[in-house]
Amino acid sequence: MSTKSPSPFDPKAVPVVSRDSHLPAVHTDLLCIEAIRTRFTENKSWAVEVTDENRAAMSANSAMTGGRGSVPTPAAVLIPLIAYENELKILLTQRTAHLYDHPGQISFPGGRSDPNDLSAEFTALREAEEEIGLPKNKVEVLGCLPNYLTITGYQVTPIVGLVTPGHTYQADEFEVADIFEVPLSFLMNPHHHEHRLWQSPDGERRFYAIPYENKFIWGATAGILRNLYHFLRA
DSSP states (O other), X not given: OOOOOOOXXXXXXXXXXXXXXXXXXXXXXXXXXXXXXXXXXXXOOOOOOOOHHHHHHHHHHXXXXXXXXOOOEEEEEEEEEEEOSSOEEEEEEEEOTTOSSSTTOEEOSEEEOOTTOOSHHHHHHHHHHHHHOOOGGGEEEEEEOOOEEOTTSEEEEEEEEEEOSOOOOXXXXXXXXXXXXXXXXXXXXXXXXXXXXXXETTEEEEEEEEEETTXXXXXXXXXXXXXXXXXXXX
């Protein structure tokens, strides 16, 4: 008798339970190049948002070592801000479906740190060049956001960089299925941030989703964008 393998998890089928319509969008004055450059020089207090994914990852790491904690795999991503004349856009990629970690998901260019990488910034720029053909010298690094812990065991450092438009990207066909851009103003408007509630075998799990046209941004990428939102409006 054959047994059916379980259906793959489909985040788009998980019900929306709320949207953050009560929160304001980041003001347009704060979504320009100079304002964002300035923001990274300021020491403003703001609260990092802890998602259910972060909590689950911390719990899993603690359980593995009897509550003493463990060391996640360091990784870094680049948040590329494409500086068009009248607006900023964020470049995102869609991972290929055969990858072991996060197959088919929307992500930032990036990946795990190599032993020879000098810093998280070095990792993010190296990975962006390998994945989408973005040369390091075409990126003005503005700063970084707090680390984001994933349920797959990565501690991800998001590096924010400014990129001049007009570059021709070259996707690594093994890792990247698509390269696209989303207006920063859309992503920094919490009216577009959905709370979805998954009834998992281990209990309820909430996650963020930000649908855009035919793309479905969720999980760690949406969580990092939420922190960018809180950072910019602080």
